[in-house]
Amino acid sequence: MTSRSLLAFLSATSMLAGSAGLATAQDVTLTIESWRNDDLAIWQEQLIPAFEAANPGIKVVFSPSAPTEYNAALNAKLDAGSGGDLITCRPFDASLELYNKGQLANLSDLPGMENFSDVAKSAWQTDDGSATFCVPMASVIHGFIYNKDAFEELGLEVPTTEDEFFAVLDKIKEDGTYIPMAMGTKDLWEAATMGYQNIGPNYWKGEEGRQALIKGEQKLTDPQWVDPFKTLARWKDYFGDGFEAQSYPDSQNLFTLGRAAIYPAGSWEISVFNTQADFEMGAFPPPVKAAGDTCYISDHTDIAIGLNAKSPNAEAGRKFLSWVASEEFARIYANALPGFFSLSSKPVEMQDPLAQEFVSWREKCEPTIRSTYQILSRGTPNLENETWTASANVINGTETPEAAAQRLQEGLASWYEPQKGK
Amino acid sequence: MAAATKPIRWHIVLFLAPAVLVYTVVMILPLFGTLQLSLFRGTPDGQVFVGFDNFRTLLGDPRWSASFWNALWNNVWFFIIHMLVQNPIGILLAALLSNPRLRLRGFYRTAIFIPTILSFVIVGFVWKLILSPIWGVAPDLLGMIGLKGLFAPWLGKEEYALTTLGLISVWQFVGIPMMLIYAALLAIPDEILEAAECDGITGMAQFWKIKLPLILPSIGIISVLTFVGNFNAFDLIYSSQGAMAGPNFSTDILGTFLYRTFFGFQLQIGDSNMGATIASMMFFIILAGVCLYLFAIQTRLRRYQF
Numbered sequence: 001m002t003s004r005s006l007l008a009f010l011s012a013t014s015m016l017a018g019s020a021g022l023a024t025a026q027d028v029t030l031t032i033e034s035w036r037n038d039d040l041a042i043w044q045e046q047l048i049p050a051f052e053a054a055n056p057g058i059k060v061v062f063s064p065s066a067p068t069e070y071n072a073a074l075n076a077k078l079d080a081g082s083g084g085d086l087i088t089c090r091p092f093d094a095s096l097e098l099y100n101k102g103q104l105a106n107l108s109d110l111p112g113m114e115n116f117s118d119v120a121k122s123a124w125q126t127d128d129g130s131a132t133f134c135v136p137m138a139s140v141i142h143g144f145i146y147n148k149d150a151f152e153e154l155g156l157e158v159p160t161t162e163d164e165f166f167a168v169l170d171k172i173k174e175d176g177t178y179i180p181m182a183m184g185t186k187d188l189w190e191a192a193t194m195g196y197q198n199i200g201p202n203y204w205k206g207e208e209g210r211q212a213l214i215k216g217e218q219k220l221t222d223p224q225w226v227d228p229f230k231t232l233a234r235w236k237d238y239f240g241d242g243f244e245a246q247s248y249p250d251s252q253n254l255f256t257l258g259r260a261a262i263y264p265a266g267s268w269e270i271s272v273f274n275t276q277a278d279f280e281m282g283a284f285p286p287p288v289k290a291a292g293d294t295c296y297i298s299d300h301t302d303i304a305i306g307l308n309a310k311s312p313n314a315e316a317g318r319k320f321l322s323w324v325a326s327e328e329f330a331r332i333y334a335n336a337l338p339g340f341f342s343l344s345s346k347p348v349e350m351q352d353p354l355a356q357e358f359v360s361w362r363e364k365c366e367p368t369i370r371s372t373y374q375i376l377s378r379g380t381p382n383l384e385n386e387t388w389t390a391s392a393n394v395i396n397g398t399e400t401p402e403a404a405a406q407r408l409q410e411g412l413a414s415w416y417e418p419q420k421g422k
Numbered sequence: 423m424a425a426a427t428k429p430i431r432w433h434i435v436l437f438l439a440p441a442v443l444v445y446t447v448v449m450i451l452p453l454f455g456t457l458q459l460s461l462f463r464g465t466p467d468g469q470v471f472v473g474f475d476n477f478r479t480l481l482g483d484p485r486w487s488a489s490f491w492n493a494l495w496n497n498v499w500f501f502i503i504h505m506l507v508q509n510p511i512g513i514l515l516a517a518l519l520s521n522p523r524l525r526l527r528g529f530y531r532t533a534i535f536i537p538t539i540l541s542f543v544i545v546g547f548v549w550k551l552i553l554s555p556i557w558g559v560a561p562d563l564l565g566m567i568g569l570k571g572l573f574a575p576w577l578g579k580e581e582y583a584l585t586t587l588g589l590i591s592v593w594q595f596v597g598i599p600m601m602l603i604y605a606a607l608l609a610i611p612d613e614i615l616e617a618a619e620c621d622g623i624t625g626m627a628q629f630w631k632i633k634l635p636l637i638l639p640s641i642g643i644i645s646v647l648t649f650v651g652n653f654n655a656f657d658l659i660y661s662s663q664g665a666m667a668g669p670n671f672s673t674d675i676l677g678t679f680l681y682r683t684f685f686g687f688q689l690q691i692g693d694s695n696m697g698a699t700i701a702s703m704m705f706f707i708i709l710a711g712v713c714l715y716l717f718a719i720q721t722r723l724r725r726y727q728f
Contacts (some may be wrong), residue, residue, distance in 0.1 A: 093691070185577050188668050189688075242555020244578025244669065250556050374690065381485055382690040385666065393670050398580055414485065 031084035035070035108274035110326025180261030184246025201296035216418030229401030259316035270339035299367035379415035503588035514702025535597035546661035
C-alpha cells in the first residue's frame with residue numbers, strides 16, 4: 001500500500017516535471033549569481049517581470065548567496081563548470097581574475113555598452129582598458145548629508161568652499177546644541193572612506209591625480225595627496241566627545257537621532273536614513289578650495305554584471321545584459337534602491353529628493369573612483385587597508401599628515417613597480 | 423626460543439581508535455598541513471617549495487617583522503595582565519570563598535563564574551556599550567562619584583585599548599582560576615590545617631605557609647592554561663576592535679594578525695602561505711612556553727601526598 005502510493009507519487013511528480021520541461025522547451029532560463037540577497041525582492045517583483053514581459057521566451061532566475069561567501073562560492077562553481085549564466089561582478093581585481101581565467105566573456109562590443117563612460121567601466125576592464133567584461137550597474141557617491149532643520153535653526157548656509165565649511169562647523173560648535181559632525185575613528189574605514197576618499201578628489205583633481213598615481217607620475221607625498229590629510233586633521237575638533245571610540249553605527253545614530261548636524265556620508269546611507277530620521281535632510285558635495293574651482297566627487301563603481309563565458313545561453317544572456325545597460329533598467333533599479341546610482345551616462349529619473357541631490361553633482365562635478373581601489377591595492381602592504389589606519393591616525397592626532405603620507409608611499413613603493421625609487 | 427607470543431590485545435586498539443582517529447583528523451593532520459603550507463609559496467605555476475623563506479620574510483622583512491613583533495609584544499602584554507591581575511584575583515576570591523564563615527558562597531561562586539560561559543561576542547558588545555563615550559554608562563557612573571574627568575574613550579586610545587581589553591578578558595575569565603584554586607583549597611585535608619593550628623599557625627600565616635604551597639601545582643597549571651589561552655586569543659579583539667585591531671594596530675595580537683594574513687581583509691587578498699607561517703610561529707611559541715613549564719618548573723614543584 002505504502003510502496004504503491006509512493007510509486008504513484010513518484011511517477012506523478014516525474015510526469016509533472018516532464019510536462020513542465022515540455023512546456024518550456026523553447027524557453028531559455030538564465031540564472032543570475034549575486035551576493036545582493038537584500039535585493040531579491042526587487043529582482044523578483046520589478047526587474048525580472050519587466051524584462052520577461054519585453055522578451056518572451058527568456059526566463060530569468062535570481063539566485064543570490066551570502067555576501068561573505070559569494071567570492072569563494074562563485075569561484076568554486078565556475079571552476080566546476082556549474083556557475084550561473086550571469087555573474088554579478090565585484091569591482092576590480094576579483095572580477096579581473098575571473099576574466100583572466102577565461103570565466104567571464106568579453107563584452108566590449110555589447111550593444112548598450114556605449115551608455116557608460118570610461119570611468120564607469122574602469123572597474124571591470126583589463127588594466128589597458130582594451131576589454132570590458134561586465135556591464136556597470138551601480139555606484140555610490142560620497143558627500144555630506146546635513147540636518148536641514150538644524151541648519152535653519154542656526155541660520156546656516158550650505159557651504160561650498162572649504163572656508164565656508166569650517167565657518168559653518170565653528171558656528172554649530174559655538175552654539176552647542178548640535179555636535180557639528182558625526183564621525184568616529186574606531187572602525188577605521190569611516191575615516192578613510194567617508195573622510196579621505198570623500199574630500200580627496202578635490203585635491204588630487206579626481207581622475208587626473210588617480211591616473212598619475214597609477215602611472216607613477218605622482219607620489220602620495222605630493223601636496224595634493226597630503227593636503228586631504230591636513231584637512232582631516234582639523235576635523236577632530238568638530239566631532240563628539242570620545243570620537244576615538246565611536247563606531248560606525250554610533251555615528252549613524254548620532255545623526256539620525258538629530259544630535260549631530262552634518263554627516264560625512266556615502267549615498268548608500270540614504271535608504272537607511274530615510275526610515276530613521278524624522279527631520280528633513282539635505283546633502284552637499286565635498287567643498288572646494290576656492291569658490292569657482294571645479295569640483296570632483298567620488299562616484300565609486302561598486303556593482304556590475306557579466307556573462308559566464310561557458311554559458312550555453314550566451315545569446316539570451318547578452319540580450320539580458322543589453323537590457324541591464326538600458327535606461328529602463330537604470331530607472332527601476334535606481335528608484336528601488338535610492339543611493340545606488342545607475343552608472344549610465346543617460347540621466348535617470350529618481351523620486352527620492354536626497355538621491356536626486358546626490359546624483360545632480362554628476363552634472364557639475366567631475367566623477368572619479370576611490371584612489372586606492374584600482375591596481376594599487378594588489379600588493380602587500382595593501383594601500384587601501386593602510387589608508388584606513390593612516391586616516392584614523394591623522395584624525396586622532398597620533399600621526400602627522402606628512403608622516404602618514406610618507407608611510408603610505410613607502411608601503412606602496414615597496415612592491416609597486418612604477419612607484420619604486422621615487 | 424619460541425616464546426608464546428602474546429596475543430595482540432585488539433580491544434585496546436579498538437577502544438583507542440575513535441579518539442585517535444578524531445584527534446588525528448581534526449588536530450594532527452591540520453597541524454602538519456599548516457607546517458607544510460608554511461614551507462611553500464604560491465606562484466602562478468602552483469605551490470613551490472621555498473624552505474624557510476617565509477619565516478625569513480616574516481622575521482627579516484622590515485614590514486612583516488614590525489607587524490609580527492608588534493603582535494607578539496601585544497600578546498606578551500596581554501599575558502602579563504592576566505598573570506598579574508586575573509590569577510591573583512582568582513586566588514584571592516578562592517581563598518575568600520573557601521572561608522566556611524562566608525555566607526551566600528554558592529551565589530558568589532555562580533555570579534563570578536557566569537561571565538566565563540558567555541560568548542565573546544556578547545562580552546565584546548556589552549563592554550563596548552558600557553565604555554561607549556556616547557551611550558555608555560561608564561561616563562555617567564564616574565560622573566556620579568565626581569570622577570568624570572577620569573573617563574576617556576579607552577577602546578579608541580592607542581595607549582589604553584589593549585590594557586582595557588586585557589581587563590575585560592580578566593573580568594570574563596577570572597572564574598576559571600577561582601574554581602580551580604577553590605577545588606584545590608577544598609582538597610587540603612582538615613588534619614593538616616588542624617595540625618597547623620596546634621602549632622599556632624592561623625589566619626594569614628596559615629594561608630601563606632600551609633595552603634599556598636599546597637596549591638602551587640594548581641597555580642602552575644592555571645599559568646599554563648592562561649599562557650596557551652592568551653597566545654591563541656582572537657575572538658575578543660576581533661569582536662570589539664575588528665580585524666584591523668585598531669587604533670593603529672595597538673590591539674593587534676598574533677591571532678588577529680594571522681586572521682588578516684591568512685584570510686585577507688577588505689582589498690587585501692588572503693595569503694595562505696604567510697598565514698600558515700604565522701600560525702606555525704604561534705605553535706612554536708606556545709610549544710616553547712609549555713615545554714619551559716613542563717621541564718623547568720613542574721619538575722621542581724614538590725608534590726604532597728595526603
